[in-house]
Amino acid sequence: MKDRLQLTAVWLAGLAVALVLVEAYAWRRDAAGIRLLLPEDRAGLFKPLLALYGGYVGGLLAFWFVRPFKRPRKDGAMRMRFRIALACTLLFNLTILYLVGYRHLSAGSGGTLLDDVRLAQQTAVWLSFVVAPVNLYYFGIKPAKSAAA
Amino acid sequence: MGSSAMRSTRHAARLVLAAALACAACQGGNTYRASIPFEYPSRGAGPHAFRDVVVLSEGAEARVVSAAIVEVLQGLQFSVLTPPISGNAGIAPGQRWKTDVVSLPHDVVEAHNREAAGLVLPLDRYYSVEHEGTFTIEGSQIVLEVSSTLYARGALGSPSLYRGEYSSTFFGNRLKRLIHERLLRPRTG
DSSP states (O other), X not given: OHHHHHHHHHHHHHHHHHHHHHHHHHHOBOTTXXXXXXXXXXHHHHHHHHHHHHHHHHHHHHHTTOOOBOOOSXXXXXXXXXXXXXXXXXXXXXXHHHHHHGGGTOOOSSSOHHHHHHHHHHHHHHXXXXXXXXXXXXXXXXXXXXXXX | OHHHHHHHHHXXXXXXXXXXXXXXXXXXXXXXXXEEEEEOGGGSSTTSOOSSOEEOOTTOHXXXXXXXXXXXXXHTTOOEEESOOXXXXXXXXXXXXXXXXXXXXXXXXXXXHHHSTTOOOOSSXXXXXXXXXXXXXXXXXXXXEEEEEEEEEOTXXXXXXXXXXXXXXXXXXXXXXXXXXXXHSOOOO
């Protein structure tokens, strides 16, 4: 239960930080006084970002209520398994946040923010293999009877 | 009951008509129309050259005006997308021409804000513009119609349609002034 809560918190924090990073672009200006992102263009970035996280976070939240898969009989090494799960989830989220937010560190590297968010979306698809088994195990498998009772 | 239904149908028809007229007005609202007077060489004051008057040879008006429009647009870094400009093919009178979208230099935005008081463009964004229009020859007048569409973007954004107010007259007038100046200059080559 605690493990699942921690993993859910990482995902929700990742989503919140990604939205804040985009919002911050609309408040910042470059050396010439030009806004990095026009306020009216924020929605165009929020949409793909919410689509990116929506697939994962939506699944996790749904699995809080429905557990479709049976628990395997032998279920040892819980601590190590959780560390791996946390590392995979952090790797995924930090990669996405870096791709969305690196322009705060160096704005002048060509391209647009929309290109960055699209790259983040594509990277999320490529990195799915890192988080898919973790999410399936922690969120999709029915809890042990003693824990559920 | 029947007359009530007819009344509401008539009311709905009036509303649709009003909406259609309002829409037509807003679409035509950003069209700038201006004319440049010209003379034929045979109708001037004796053998002396005209001063500040555009002189066009009879029969060559459309070709010269078309070339002037294309030269002015290309001088401002625009490409004429339609009609395709190549060799002797230019813009025919009444034919609609359209450019690509080109960034506006900062000094042009500042000039817009000076000249179009009350329609100030915020200086916190980059602007770009596309033009489309037509020209016709009516008697001794070159009639220009120009529509200008403004786009805006942040430093890390992509251009999107600018939804604030701006002066189409400023951009149309800028083009008209440059075309007029080009027509006053003797053609070389």
